[in-house]
Amino acid sequence: MVFLGMIIMFIGGFAIEIVADQQKSAFRAIPENRNKFITSGLWSVPPPQLLW
Numbered sequence: 001m002v003f004l005g006m007i008i009m010f011i012g013g014f015a016i017e018i019v020a021d022q023q024k025s026a027f028r029a030i031p032e033n034r035n036k037f038i039t040s041g042l043w044s045v046p047p048p049q050l051l052w
Contacts, residue, residue, distance in 0.1 A: 016042065 023041040027033050037043075 020042040023043065024038055027036075027038040027040070
């Protein structure tokens with residue numbers, strides 16, 4: 001059961017990374033956005049601050 005949870009978390013995280021990369025690529029494809037940082041879509045949400 002724990003293994004299934006880990007697989008689901010991995011797939012979810014991987015999917016988020018794919019979407020974020022696609023959003024960033026589309027943003028960078030616009031010439032006036034070449035030297036800007038994307039602040040829309042998934043990039044508008046700050047990552048959680050994890051302290052290990």
